[in-house]
Amino acid sequence: MKKHIAFLVLALVLTLSCTVLAEARADRYDLIFDASQDAGRLTARFLQLITRSDDKSGDCTILTSPDGQVMVIDAGNPSTFPDVDRALQALGMTRIDYLVASHPHVDHIGSFAQLLSNYEIGAVYTSELEYPTSHYRNYMEVLERTNTPQIILAEGDSFQFGEHVLVEVLHPPKDIEYYQGYPEGSTQFINNRSLVLKLTYQDSTFLFPGDTYTAAEREIVGRYGDYLQADVLKAPHHGASTSSSKPFREAVNPQVVVMMHDAIADLRIYRNYRRLGAETLITSIDGAVLVSTVGDGAYKVITQFDRLTDFLD
Ligand SMILES: [Zn+2]
Numbered sequence: 534m535k536k537h538i539a540f541l542v543l544a545l546v547l548t549l550s551c552t553v554l555a556e557a558r559a560d561r562y563d564l565i566f567d568a569s570q571d572a573g574r575l576t577a578r579f580l581q582l583i584t585r586s587d588d589k590s591g592d593c594t595i596l597t598s599p600d601g602q603v604m605v606i607d608a609g610n611p612s613t614f615p616d617v618d619r620a621l622q623a624l625g626m627t628r629i630d631y632l633v634a635s636h637p638h639v640d641h642i643g644s645f646a647q648l649l650s651n652y653e654i655g656a657v658y659t660s661e662l663e664y665p666t667s668h669y670r671n672y673m674e675v676l677e678r679t680n681t682p683q684i685i686l687a688e689g690d691s692f693q694f695g696e697h698v699l700v701e702v703l704h705p706p707k708d709i710e711y712y713q714g715y716p717e718g719s720t721q722f723i724n725n726r727s728l729v730l731k732l733t734y735q736d737s738t739f740l741f742p743g744d745t746y747t748a749a750e751r752e753i754v755g756r757y758g759d760y761l762q763a764d765v766l767k768a769p770h771h772g773a774s775t776s777s778s779k780p781f782r783e784a785v786n787p788q789v790v791v792m793m794h795d796a797i798a799d800l801r802i803y804r805n806y807r808r809l810g811a812e813t814l815i816t817s818i819d820g821a822v823l824v825s826t827v828g829d830g831a832y833k834v835i836t837q838f839d840r841l842t843d844f845l846d
Contacts, residue, residue, distance in 0.1 A: 565823045566623035575734040576825040579791045581816040585612035591640025592793045598695030604631035610643035630655035635743030636727040637664035645672040656682040704729035725749040735828030738763040744770040750781035764788045773798040
């Protein structure tokens with residue numbers, strides 16, 4: 534009996550201390566996914582995705598234009614759909630006007646089939662790159678079944694995101710040539726042909742370079758030089774050391790960088806951006822991240838969690 538009481542007391546103490554710890558860590562999820570603050574602003578919400586499979590969780594960014602259009606760039610692996618769904622529901626969104634696939638890897642198009650089945654989709658925007666895997670075929674089947682228009686993009690294309698935001702496609706060039714044996718060993722080939730999008734709203738700029746590696750970065754820097762400059766950068770390839778080369782970092786020269794990853798891909802890449810003076814955030818540590826602007830080149834940044842230590846700096 535004594536043992537039993539001691540166990541109960543221990544359980545109570547543990548429960549209380551967990552509650553206290555949970556309270557100590559502020560969670561601004563509701564604030565980040567509150568759409569009432571969006572009118573007149575270009576807002577990007579970088580999701581913290583939790584993988585429930587062997588695949589890495591991947592990227593997902595939900596953008597709203599100043600006049601209320603919705604764009605989703607990438608949508609994690611299939612097991613992260615509950616995270617994407619929760620965010621869209623919290624925002625009160627039932628329609629995605631622009632669903633963008635940066636490239637057809639499973640950690641980017643994983644939840645597309647589920648989004649196409651559960652949401653009203655204006656059109657899917659993607660490059661011409663084809664990738665014959667089961668996830669890709671599944672998503673293509675749902676695309677056809679739901680009669681969703683597909684718009685193929687290549688370097689030089691541009692379109693409007695709502696009335697006020699211009700989206701320019703900086704990469705990849707048209708007419709992708711596949712090597713013999715494709716898609717065997719195609720990870721680099723595919724990542725280097727990610728869609729690279731630059732969004733401009735008056736004096737504010739955002740760059741979404743997918744999973745491009747340094748080879749593609751070299752091409753893009755060569756083609757665009759300083760035109761690559763963007764205030765807000767989604768770190769290429771989840772902040773891994775395959776990417777974010779010096780010429781690229783210096784050409785983009787961002788104020789805010791967001792890395793979407795399950796951990797910290799490479800501390801050196803993080804520190805390189807910090808040295809440039811960029812506020813550098815990692816979804817695995819900071820949780821979801823909101824970056825928003827009225828188009829004046831200044832940005833409101835909200836992270837879901839506070840950093841409890843400064844070990845990264
Ligand atoms: Zn990826």
